[in-house]
Amino acid sequence: MANMRNTAKPLTMNKTKTKGQPGTNKSRETLRMCAVCRRMLPKQELLRIVRTPDGAILADHTGRMNGRGVYLCGEASCRKPENVRKALRASFRTETLPDLGVLLSDGGDAQ
Numbered sequence: 289m290a291n292m293r294n295t296a297k298p299l300t301m302n303k304t305k306t307k308g309q310p311g312t313n314k315s316r317e318t319l320r321m322c323a324v325c326r327r328m329l330p331k332q333e334l335l336r337i338v339r340t341p342d343g344a345i346l347a348d349h350t351g352r353m354n355g356r357g358v359y360l361c362g363e364a365s366c367r368k369p370e371n372v373r374k375a376l377r378a379s380f381r382t383e384t385l386p387d388l389g390v391l392l393s394d395g396g397d398a399q
């Protein structure tokens with residue numbers, strides 16, 4: 289019964305969790321929250337509305353415009369101007385919104 293304490297030796301094996309590890313998330317989708325219904329959805333399924341640094345509010349179909357972005361999903365109720373208006377006002381903290389009919393229409397179903 290002598291050398292039992294040797295068993296705790298390989299502590300260094302715990303070092304496997306580094307951040308560069310791929311494969312923990314099987315899909316690499318970026319999730320964003322719909323500003324109206326607050327569901328988390330893949331970015332590609334959402335329409336991005338952006339407020340640019342000079343205060344213009346635009347539909348951003350590239351997803352790459354500068355500014356603060358807000359996302360809307362494709363649910364009909366999340367594209368209703370009155371709901372969108374409320375969400376945008378809260379997110380952008382402004383009362384000054386463009387014509388939402390125009391804002392929302394040019395991104396519509398491209399079919």
Ligand SMILES: [Zn+2]
Nearest residue numbers: 322325361366
């Ligand atoms: Zn929604």
